Amino acid sequence: MSNSDKYPVLMRLMHWTVGLLILGIIGAGWYMVGLEDSVSYKYDIYHWHKSFGVLVIFLLFARLVIRWASKVPKLPDSMPAYQRKLGTLVHWLLYLFMFLVPVSGYLMSDAGGRDVPLFNLVMPSFLEKNQDLASFFHEVHHTIPYILLGIVVLHTLAAIKHRYFDKPEHDVLRRML
Template identity: 30%
Template sequence: MNLRNSHQQYGIVSIVIHWVMTLLIIGLFVLGLYMTGLDYYHPWYKTAPDIHRSLGIIMLLLLVFRLVWRMVNPKPAPVDNDPEILHKVAEWVHGLLYLLLFAIALSGYLISTADGRGIDVFNWFTVPALVPGFENMEDRAGEIHFILATTLIALAGLHGLAALKHHFIDRDITLVRMLGSSRSMDQ
């Protein structure tokens, strides 16, 4: 398998980034829901948000790398006979997923830096607080963060269902290619 994409298949870099980000996004969502229910005396009250913020910054860095990688690699052609409108919808959904990820990262940044402190990422480096706070910044950004994250998970769920539709109903190799194989379904 090649590192780079071809017009027929995804390269290992694209595949690994896709699945690492999938796990990160699901993990961030679950951890985010979990930590909002913690009381002050819970042992994870401070640890869970620290991990969530650090993983959020890692996700943002991977997202930037993924978009740069996508710009310098060919995009594999669709493998099915769906109408062109469905291909356009898929492109819009992918674009919306990326936009949501950036907006979620920005709102998370605003939550985390509302008190003027930067974000410490696993004691490796600190992302400084660059945006001056405004009234109720943490609460407003928190509401937006939750709405965007919930929307992202719903849209990602539809993305996953579409992949399963390609695999089990259309019986094409769309999903198989993102799992790292270029074999046809007939083999």
């Protein structure tokens, strides 16, 4: 397999960095909401959760620009058409949820009248304080990170299937490593 069959190195770096970040942020989110208010570091975790979450929004835009400017390898022609379509659909669903999840968190905090941190900076506010809107985004942010996680599990199972249970030329994981 020639080098041009691989994803460009910047895209591979972005894929694994953002993937690990997202999994860490989901784990932290799940953990922190279960902590008692009396736990001293609870709101430190909130701070890091929000800051890394906002970072994901910036990385997503950078990633889409890099994708647009790079040559992305085509899926093998020998792969059944339905698998190629499903793969592409799942990738775009991942991008959509990578946007909706942090943005719903941002808008929940913003509508709740809380500052949105980016480490030691404060992000701009876009919404007036509005408890109904904050509750709506809270409901959304309580649900969609787990939908994203479900899609990631499917995506990972597909990569494993193509690597270990398909023809060697269908091993798309090699293109991302």
